[in-house]
Amino acid sequence: MKIKSAMLFETTNEVPFEKSLPIKIVEAELKPPGYGEVLVKIKVAGLCHSDLSRITGKRKCVLPIALGHEASGIVEVVGEGVQEFEVGDHVVCTFVPSCGKCEFCIKGRPALCQLGNKAGTEGTLISGKKMITYKGMEVAHHSGISGFSSHVVVSEKSIIKIPKDIPFDVAAVSGCAIITGVGAALNSLQIKIGSKVGIIGLGGVGLSALLGTKVAGASEIIAIDINDTKLGIAKDLGADKSFNTMNKEHQKILEEEYKGVLDYAIETAGSNVAFENIYKLLKPGGTIVTTGLPDSEARLNIPYLDLTFEEKNIKGSYIGSSVIKRDIPLYLELFKKGLLPINKLISDVIKLEDINKGFDLLRTGTAKRIIIDMDL
Known part of the structure; x- marks a missing residue:
């Protein structure tokens, strides 16, 4: 036909x-x-x-x-x-x-x-x-x-x-x-009620992850992006706080008030810079999951010692x-x-x-x- x-x-x-x-x-x-x-x-x-x-x-x-x-x-x-x-x-x-x-x-x-x-x-x-x-x-x-x-x-x-x-x-x-973003929160991370969660990259998948994080019962959700419009959308969908990493004041708040605070982090931007940025905010024992699809040549630069000394966890999530x-x-x-x-x-x-x-x-x-x- x-x-x-x-x-x-x-x-x-x-x-x-x-x-x-x-x-x-x-x-x-x-x-x-x-x-x-x-x-x-x-x-x-x-x-x-x-x-x-x-x-x-x-x-x-x-x-x-x-x-x-x-x-x-x-x-x-x-x-x-x-x-x-x-x-x-x-x-x-x-x-x-x-x-x-x-x-x-x-x-x-x-x-x-x-x-x-x-x-x-x-x-x-x-x-x-x-x-x-x-x-x-x-x-x-x-x-x-x-x-x-x-x-x-x-x-x-x-x-x-x-x-x-x-x-x-x-x-x-x-x-x-939805299956990718919500699934990252509910399946890949299995977010526990009362957790503090950060999401970086607020496209369709990142915003879906935000909805999934709310369903999971997170006590605080912070949304991170480089686009103020997307950050406004995230606030409308239930993010407690939003930060633009291109804003020096916002970046300072993240580094001073949220470093070592998050139980879970979700990276959806497919950017090694975004991944490394939110990775710093994980507390000892915290877990970061990425749904991102970066360039095949992209590499991460993170403190190797954290994986042992702080038992941080890195996970991939495909289709949630x-x-x-x-x-x-x-x-x-x-x-x-x-x-x-x-x-x-x-x-x-x-x-x-x-x-x-x-x-x-x-x-x-x-x-x-x-x-x-x-x-x-």
Whole structure:
């Protein structure tokens, strides 16, 4: 079938993207779903820094690629062998499918599924197939999804069914920003009630981590960034204090009043400078987790002795250490109960044709989550 899809043919740092137009909206061909696959009509897709890193080449990917990994939609066709989904189901896409058979899946850590991650790196579904063609050439999938498309064919392992009373925008955001940020707080760190927590980097994931930290019952949450707009958003979402590290007075307060104070720290900026900055604020025995995706050549410079003498802990968190079938339904239930206001993360709604302009907005750091409404 013919679909409309947002594709990247070459990377660029030429901005604004609204003028350089690195993402092209094209008409492509989509193969029908095969065994274990599902055709989904995309309703909403979210713009993420992971997409942006592909555009700029910060993170390498197979080209050409149909972008988009944070999306929700409706099942239109079910392939042979699919048992958990039927036509009309509302679903959320997840950007690391789990095979259910490897060492990590068996041990309850599907976020580390090596087959799923290999497929993401190679630009295929978990089966190794590519389902989109453009002018006779196969197109890579972004994380097995390619959510900036009118329709997608995905593995049944890349989607999860959700209640039909969940708005599609909330559902889409839950598939990346929420599971990564909230998961970092609840799964990776397992924050204890009454803890003091710092979050540095207040994009969609950092703000999601803030919401997760509130759910966990932290007694004090400090938000750190270099953007005053983001710091204001963090305060609105429940941060107790906010600090701009570009402000000398704020940096002084952090160094004098918060050094050795935090029980937990969450770094989402993908910046070694940000990581090292908040690492200093950990108390002995404290734990820092990073969800950041830095340049592959980035290195950390931290006091080695701390790891022994102060028993500080460093952890990585990929997809919030999530078990998708457990966590997305949980987070959406918390949303319905008013305990996890996912909707407050969404600041801008655009149409697919404005996707380059949307990534310009994302670059500025002034927006929260930007979503594409495919019906516009």
